[in-house]
Amino acid sequence: MRAAFPDFRLGKVLATSFTGTLSERHGDAVERIPTPGRLVDWLTVSGLAVDSCAPAQLALARELRESIHAAATAAARQEALPPTAVHVINDRSVQGRAAAILTPQGQRRWQLSSTSRVEDALSVIAADAIDILAGERDGKLALCASPSCRAAFFDTSQSRTRKWCDMNTCGNRQKKARFNAAQRTSL
Secondary structure, three states: OOOOOOOOOOOOOHHHHHHOOEEOOOOOOEEOOOOHHHHHHHHHHOOOOOOOOOHHHHHHHHHHHHHHHHHHHHHHOOOOOOHHHHHHHHHHHHHOOEEEEEOOOOOEEEEEOOOOOHHHHHHHHHHHHHHHHOOOOOOEEEEOOOOOOOOEEEEOOOOOOOOOOOHHHHHHHHHHHHHHHHHHHHO
8 A cells, every 4th residue: 555645444334435535524624545546555455456547537436436425425314315426326336347256255255347447346336335325234324423524334233323434533533522621621
């Protein structure tokens, strides 16, 4: 990985992990895929290795990311899905060539076309988003309770009451802020 970029915040759900490549959306936004090469890095870490990425493909990826975020945010708020976002997600889903492969360990892995194009990887991410948005998985979409983040995440906790997109970042920051505020008031 290239050292000059912020770390990836990888989750267990591909689509919402992808939306996390832009974090702190309501604060000082952190772009985690600022270059085509960085998108290649993220796709590789996510099991969707591609041969290369052009600037136009990075633009397609960012458009998909923002569409998934818009649709997931609407779903978490129990609002109608934005038609433009739905169109982009569907468009990216059908433009790629990828197949689900069963590993000997009983796990699903995605196999991209022989040329491993970015569009193939984006189709897998879009298909994952469709599964979540259509309610095909056990869990629910929620929004991070951090006022500066508000990232959409897929809550698979038993009670479905998770508050933070990532406990190690947003959750810790909020708990630390509450602790510091309590310390100031007790002095």
